[in-house]
Amino acid sequence: MKTHLRPAMFSCFVAVAALILTGSLAGAADYYAGKTITIVCPYSTGGTYDRMSRLAAKFLPRHIPGNPAAIVNNKPGAGGVIGLRSVYKAKPDGLSLIHFTSPMVVRSLTGGIKDIDFKKLTWLGSVGGAHYIFALRSDRPERAIKDFQTTKKPIRVGASGPSSLLTQAPKFLQRAGKFNIRLVPGYKGYNPMALAMKQNEVDGVSTAGSAVRVNTATREMHKDGTIKLVLSMGGAPPPDSLKAEVAALPKFVDAIADPKDRDAWVAFSGLLSASRPFATTPGLPAEPAAILKKAMADMMADPEFRKTATDQGFVLNTLNAAEAEKLILSVFNLPADIQDRLKVLLK
Numbered sequence: 001m002k003t004h005l006r007p008a009m010f011s012c013f014v015a016v017a018a019l020i021l022t023g024s025l026a027g028a029a030d031y032y033a034g035k036t037i038t039i040v041c042p043y044s045t046g047g048t049y050d051r052m053s054r055l056a057a058k059f060l061p062r063h064i065p066g067n068p069a070a071i072v073n074n075k076p077g078a079g080g081v082i083g084l085r086s087v088y089k090a091k092p093d094g095l096s097l098i099h100f101t102s103p104m105v106v107r108s109l110t111g112g113i114k115d116i117d118f119k120k121l122t123w124l125g126s127v128g129g130a131h132y133i134f135a136l137r138s139d140r141p142e143r144a145i146k147d148f149q150t151t152k153k154p155i156r157v158g159a160s161g162p163s164s165l166l167t168q169a170p171k172f173l174q175r176a177g178k179f180n181i182r183l184v185p186g187y188k189g190y191n192p193m194a195l196a197m198k199q200n201e202v203d204g205v206s207t208a209g210s211a212v213r214v215n216t217a218t219r220e221m222h223k224d225g226t227i228k229l230v231l232s233m234g235g236a237p238p239p240d241s242l243k244a245e246v247a248a249l250p251k252f253v254d255a256i257a258d259p260k261d262r263d264a265w266v267a268f269s270g271l272l273s274a275s276r277p278f279a280t281t282p283g284l285p286a287e288p289a290a291i292l293k294k295a296m297a298d299m300m301a302d303p304e305f306r307k308t309a310t311d312q313g314f315v316l317n318t319l320n321a322a323e324a325e326k327l328i329l330s331v332f333n334l335p336a337d338i339q340d341r342l343k344v345l346l347k
Helices: 007-032 048-063 078-088 101-107 145-150 165-175 190-198 209-212 217-223 241-245 261-276 286-301 303-311 321-333 335-347
Strands: 036-041 069-074 096-098 122-126 131-137 154-156 181-184 204-208 227-235 275-282
Touching: 007 286, 036 048, 036 078, 048 069, 048 096, 048 209, 048 286, 048 303, 078 096, 078 101, 101 165, 101 261, 101 321, 101 335, 122 286, 122 321, 122 335, 131 165, 131 209, 131 241, 131 261, 145 227, 154 190, 165 181, 165 204, 165 227, 165 261, 165 335, 190 217, 204 209, 204 227, 209 217, 209 241, 217 227, 227 241, 227 261, 241 321, 261 321, 261 335, 275 286, 286 321, 321 335
Parallel strands: 036 069, 036 096, 154 181, 154 204
Antiparallel strands: 096 275, 122 275, 131 204, 131 227
C-alpha cells in the first residue's frame, strides 16, 4: 500500500530537515569561527613541504565554515619526527595539522619510530605525489648506472634524519643499487641541502623532481647547468617541465640486481604516489574531522589553488582522505619477507 504525505505534513518535514541542515552548518561555522589552525611543517623553511604548507594555510581556511585563521610552524628535526610527534600528541581539537612525507610510515614498520601509531592519525588527503630523481653536480663525470656503481671516488650525497625521504632514497641507491655513495648527514631539510650542493659541499641529492623546480637554488643550478638530472627513481609523474628530460634518464629499478631488493624498492616507491599527505591528531571527533576532510577536498579542487601550486612547480595528483589513508597504510600489509628487507635497507 502506498503512503502519501499530506501537504501540511510534507511542509513540516521539509522545515525540520532545513532546520537540521541549517543547524549543522551553523554548528560547523561556530566550531572554527575565531580560531587559528596551525599547520606544522616538520622540515626547514624554503623547501617544498614548507611551501605547500603555506599554500594550504592560505587556501584551506577559505573552505572551512567560520573562516578560521591559519599559520605555519616549522619544526624540523629527526627527519620530520619532531614535528610529527608534536601533532600526534596535540589536543584532538582539529587545530593542529601536519604536512609530511608519507614514506615516513616505513620507519614505524621497521621499528625506527616506536611512539607514533600511523594507523591512529586522522588522514585528511594528499595533495600530490613525487617522481624521485637523482641529481648530480655537472663537474662529476658519472652519468650511467655502471658509472655510479664503479666510480672510485665516492659520490657525496646530502642526507637528513633517518625518517626523511632525503635519507631513505639515497640509502636505496647505496644499498640496493650498489652505488658508491657516501651519505653526508645533518641537513635539516632540502633547502640547506640544495645550498650545500651549490657550494660544492655535496655532489648530489636524491629528491623529488618538483623540488628541483620549486626550490630557488636547484632551479637556478638546473637552468644554468651546474647540476644534471642523471637517474629516474620512479613514483608519480614528473612535472611537465621535466617530463622529456626524465623520460630519457636511466631507471633506478634496472640497477637493482637482487629480486628481494627490487621488490622492496617497488613497494616503497609506491608510497611516492601519495608523498604529500595532510593529517591531524588521533582521536579527533567526527564533526571537525568531517569538516577538515571536506575542506581539504574542496581546496584541492579549487582552481585558484591548483593554478598557484602548478605555477610553483608542484604536481597535483590529489587523493581524498579515504584514498590517501588506504594507500599509505597499505605498507603494513606487505609480505613479511619484504618488510624484513626494508628493515635491512633502511637501518
